[in-house]
Amino acid sequence: MWDFFETIRHRHSIRQYQTDMPVEEEKLHAILETACSAPSAGDLQAYRITVVRDAGLRQALSQAASQQTFIADAPVCLVFSAEGDRSAGKYGERGRELYAVQDATIAAAYAQLAVVAAGMGSTWVGFFDEAEVSRIAQLDSGLRPIALLCIGYPAELPDATPRRRLDEIVTRL
């Protein structure tokens, strides 16, 4: 088991998957538990997670995401959706428009790290047709898809991509 910082260092977007190696249910369960351990506004967890294993649905999601074919290749796709109503009940419009989206985003980020700790890889997909993804993932009305997370065993070892320098990003006061 890697320590936390090693896990962070080993996370790279994976866009080629071992198509004959399914994601074990126990590992998927641990990833979902980790996602749901993320902080959320008011501890409301204003998000849902849809697990898509079905090959036809993954193919449809790939088409809804501008033909990003690796979505169909990865054995699992998680659809993270914001549940605006749940947050709006306590926080009004700020909850609906911001906190629910943040809740879903943080949960997906936790999941992405858990995937690495479980020996697999993922790619976060944000470029997709929301209406199409809602239809394919059979989301209840009121849910807004925020991120797709493709998960599987990597068939590539990408190099780390460069990052902006800290002093371009960080302001110290």
Ligand SMILES: Cc1cc2nc3c(=O)[nH]c(=O)nc-3n(C[C@H](O)[C@H](O)[C@H](O)COP(=O)(O)O)c2cc1C
């Ligand atoms: C909000 C968001 C949206 C993204 N959308 C896509 C996408 O639609 N397709 C894709 O291939 N990668 C997507 N990515 C992955 C980024 O391209 C990737 O994280 C970035 O290039 C850094 O590379 P790394 O993940 O290997 O560190 C997205 C990442 C984020 C956080």
